[in-house]
Amino acid sequence: xxxxxxxxxxxxRSLAIARKDVRIYYAKGPVIIFGVLFPVxxxxxxxxxxxxxxxxxxxxxxxxxxxxxxxxVSPIVIPWEAQARTLERLMSCPVKIETIIxxxxxxxxxxxxxxxxxxxxxxxxxxxxxxxxFIFALAVILAALCFASLGTVFSIPPTNMPSTVNMIAAVVxxxxxFISGIFVPLDELPAWxxxxxxxxxxxxxxxxxxxxxxxxxxxxxxLDLLVLLAFTALFLVVAMKLHQRTxxxxx
Amino acid sequence: MSNDVAIQVVNLTxxxxxxxxxxxxxxxxxxxxxxxxxxxxxAGKTTTVRMLTGVIRADEGTASIxxxxxxxxxxxxxxxxxxxxxxAYGDLSGWHNLMLMAELYGIPASVARERSxxxxxxxxxxxxRDSLVRTYSKGMKQRxxxxxxLLSDPEVLFLDEPTSGLDVQSARLIKDMLQGLNTKGKxxxxxxxDMEEANQLCDRVAIMKEGKLVAIDAPEKLxxxxxxxxxxxxxxxxxxxxxxLASIPNVNxxxxxxDKWRLYTTNPGELVVSLTNFSSSNGLKIISLNTLTPSLxxxxxxxxxxxxKNA
Numbered sequence: 001x002x003x004x005x006x007x008x009x010x011x012x013r014s015l016a017i018a019r020k021d022v023r024i025y026y027a028k029g030p031v032i033i034f035g036v037l038f039p040v041x042x043x044x045x046x047x048x049x050x051x052x053x054x055x056x057x058x059x060x061x062x063x064x065x066x067x068x069x070x071x072x073v074s075p076i077v078i079p080w081e082a083q084a085r086t087l088e089r090l091m092s093c094p095v096k097i098e099t100i101i102x103x104x105x106x107x108x109x110x111x112x113x114x115x116x117x118x119x120x121x122x123x124x125x126x127x128x129x130x131x132x133x134f135i136f137a138l139a140v141i142l143a144a145l146c147f148a149s150l151g152t153v154f155s156i157p158p159t160n161m162p163s164t165v166n167m168i169a170a171v172v173x174x175x176x177x178f179i180s181g182i183f184v185p186l187d188e189l190p191a192w193x194x195x196x197x198x199x200x201x202x203x204x205x206x207x208x209x210x211x212x213x214x215x216x217x218x219x220x221x222x223l224d225l226l227v228l229l230a231f232t233a234l235f236l237v238v239a240m241k242l243h244q245r246t247x248x249x250x251x
Numbered sequence: 252m253s254n255d256v257a258i259q260v261v262n263l264t265x266x267x268x269x270x271x272x273x274x275x276x277x278x279x280x281x282x283x284x285x286x287x288x289x290x291x292x293x294a295g296k297t298t299t300v301r302m303l304t305g306v307i308r309a310d311e312g313t314a315s316i317x318x319x320x321x322x323x324x325x326x327x328x329x330x331x332x333x334x335x336x337x338x339a340y341g342d343l344s345g346w347h348n349l350m351l352m353a354e355l356y357g358i359p360a361s362v363a364r365e366r367s368x369x370x371x372x373x374x375x376x377x378x379x380r381d382s383l384v385r386t387y388s389k390g391m392k393q394r395x396x397x398x399x400x401l402l403s404d405p406e407v408l409f410l411d412e413p414t415s416g417l418d419v420q421s422a423r424l425i426k427d428m429l430q431g432l433n434t435k436g437k438x439x440x441x442x443x444x445d446m447e448e449a450n451q452l453c454d455r456v457a458i459m460k461e462g463k464l465v466a467i468d469a470p471e472k473l474x475x476x477x478x479x480x481x482x483x484x485x486x487x488x489x490x491x492x493x494x495x496l497a498s499i500p501n502v503n504x505x506x507x508x509x510d511k512w513r514l515y516t517t518n519p520g521e522l523v524v525s526l527t528n529f530s531s532s533n534g535l536k537i538i539s540l541n542t543l544t545p546s547l548x549x550x551x552x553x554x555x556x557x558x559x560k561n562a
Contacts, residue, residue: 006324009357016354024342085338089399092304092334093355094327248307 017103
């Protein structure tokens with residue numbers, strides 16, 4: 001077990017890695033604009049003409065934006081750095097592999113949080129009210145961490161081709177959006193549809209967002225939060241453990 | 252382990268699938284030593300360095316840096332690394348690269364700023380400190396990478412071909428800095444292809460071949476150990492055919508080097524006498540005549556070739 005000073009020291013170094021990621025990979029015009037526009041258009045293409053209420057649409061849009069942005073760049077950071085030959089430098093520094101992964105997750109988390117403000121502000125402008133702001137904020141933070149961790153799970157296979165990792169990520173990300181009760185409320189899904197929806201972490205976030213904005217969700221909100229927390233822990237542990245095995249193979 | 256050991260390697264082994272990349276390698280580097288690590292491409296040098304710097308794990312054996320297990324946080328904390336073909340972050344300025352490194356080594360900000368400024372001045376990068384690294388030339392990038400490795404003032408420095416492909420000025424600057432550091436007592440582990448560099452800089456060199464160490468000694472001793480590699484360099488005022496030179500007594504091999512001839516021999520003294528006789532009887536004038544002892548390169552070739560023949 002590492003001692004507390006080591007944990008604190010490594011946490012500070014994770015933050016340094018996260019700041020580096022933000023500077024290099026996230027704080028770029030195209031990344032930010034694409035991060036907002038892509039989910040917005042995808043969302044509009046499935047909702048326009050269906051006479052849905054703003055209260056219903058905003059939680060879904062928020063879920064999509066948070067999910068897509070938090071998983072957009074995090075999968076390609078490690079393969080990209082291996083290809084650019086900066087990863088070996090990083091690995092020879094006094095940082096654990098977990099520290100590097102945590103740094104990448106934190107950057108993605110911050111990016112997800114920042115971009116999620118866009119749909120929230122749009123919603124407030126269109127007149128939605130957030131009935132449970134504390135639970136809502138907790139859910140947004142937890143979901144951003146959960147999806148950012150999922151992003152680094154996609155980059156576990158030791159390929160140094162960012163395009164391959166993007167493909168792996170896309171194969172998972174697109175189906176997830178359609179099974180998470182974003183376009184069709186969970187209540188209206190058949191039993192088998194609901195069963196599939198329950199395997200997606202995005203379902204639970206969307207449900208909490210609906211609860212916070214529409215006043216009612218499909219599942220008890222405590223259960224939603226608990227499951228989201230469990231998914232976050234699972235993705236974190238899987239990413240940390242498996243990257244430890246695969247990262248040296250990239251060099 | 253005695254206290255003056257900087258790097259201790261025992262039976263270090265690495266497989267890549269079926270391939271035995273590093274084969275039970277053992278050696279010790281003393282504190283303050285300038286240690287050269289030589290070998291042809293694919294000999295396992297970089298793999299060894301990567302195990303010592305904790306980038307990859309060994310399959311067998313152990314290694315330690317200043318008594319810390321190689322790859323541990325403590326070992327990495329006292330080590331500076333210039334990896335083979337490494338890059339700094341191209342989308343960050345030289346200065347921001349140094350500040351990132353300072354944070355990763357836990358160097359206080361004020362110390363980091365002071366050291367970064369002095370390292371950048373020493374390497375001539377200071378005027379370009381705020382430019383993005385991708386606008387740097389290859390020589391500037393490599394000088395920055397050396398600054399990154401030196402920022403934590405490490406006791407042990409690993410450099411994997413730090414001067415390969417560089418312009419003369421950058422290569423010279425890096426070599427001078429390494430010599431200066433070594434004089435101050437830092438241990439330096441240098442992987443290189445450049446025999447002249449190894450000969451000039453290193454207290455001892457190890458030669459690796461197909462994953463095994465084939466020799467480890469002072470460059471001078473390695474050179475002397477190679478028998479039959481003495482040579483005489485001679486040039487005449489007129490054209491001479493190599494066949495005729497080869498027929499002179501005591502000549503083993505003939506090699507043309509520009510307008511000179513290098514004649515390999517086991518007996519350089521006798522050969523000089525033969526050469527003067529040869530020139531007077533053939534009406535040739537000797538323009539220059541030098542006897543040469545084997546170079547480190549000759550020793551390297553002899554050692555690595557011998558292994559090939561045995562294999």
